[in-house]
Amino acid sequence: MIVLDGAMGTELERRGVNTKLPLWSAVALDAAPDVVERIHSEYLAAGAQVITTNTFRTNLRALRKAGMAHRARELTQRAVALARRALQDHPGSDKAMVAGSIAPVEDCYSPELVPGDADLLEEHAVLAGYLADAGVDLLLIETQNTIREAVAAMRAARATDKPVWISFTLNDKNQLLSGESLEDAVRAVLPWQPQAVLVNCVPVPQVASAISRLRAIVPADIPIGAYANAGRVDESGQWTMEGGVSPIEYADAAREWRALGATIIGGCCGTTPAHIEALARQLNDGQRG
DSSP states (O other): OEEBOOOSHHHHHHTTOOOOTTTGGGGHHHHOHHHHHHHHHHHHHHTOSEEEOSOTTOSHHHHHHTTOGGGHHHHHHHHHHHHHHHHHHSTTOTTOEEEEEEOOSSOTTOGGGOOOHHHHHHHHHHHHHHHHHHTOSEEEEEEEOOHHHHHHHHHHHHTSSSOEEEEEOBOTTSBBTTSOBHHHHHHHHGGGOOSEEEEEEEEHHHHHHHHHHHHHHSOTTSOEEEEEESSEEOTTSOEEOTTOOOHHHHHHHHHHHHHTTEEEEEEOTTOOHHHHHHHHHHHHHHHHO
16 A cells, blocks of 8 residues: 655645645745645655655646746756655655656646647656656656546656656546546556556545546556545635545545555645545554454
């Protein structure tokens, strides 16, 4: 069992860091790098075995919108360095890994904005290369909402020498946000040999059915997993924990995910170090039992 970390963007917001668009969480790489490092450290202390770089929005397209495309390598390297520093400063984290986050180049909830194949391949190749050069242990292609971009990102990532995990986000019918089936998405990326296939950025109650569908299509020798949301977007577009999932409730749900075959579990938007601590305790107790 591998325990992933939890959210970065919503956790920065919870701590008072302004995460304005188009850079969202990447704003903190300039404005609050100490907070980014502290969040990584707290996830490690909570029991995370994989921490994810704050590179969800250091891709060329997002930085270009902010007039900062020339800083893509610099900011990506800084994000990896902050994660590495957290590992170095945390006792007992010698076996923990750093995953380089690769997100959709446009809005992760807007599949209609996905650009053409040539642009996708070029832009994902740039970020994957920067992450690999900066020394991540693996590449995590996450929150993928179309088959076309998932394949392009896999192609770009596999051109590096790093292991690659891929994760899809789903609508309430367990389809990609594009309306394409999860089964078709998995079949499309399997030729590129992902080392794990996951779902993320979905509500907790939906994860069990998504895991069951993953297990039915992903070969048994490839790990599957999930990291879910613990809240919702309110009417103003801000993340809120109102009506959300507590750390204990999240950990209890994860026990079912593990029983269904998930071996990589963490948290997405709204989750905190407290969620990961409860999750790690639950999963570790289950392994000992």
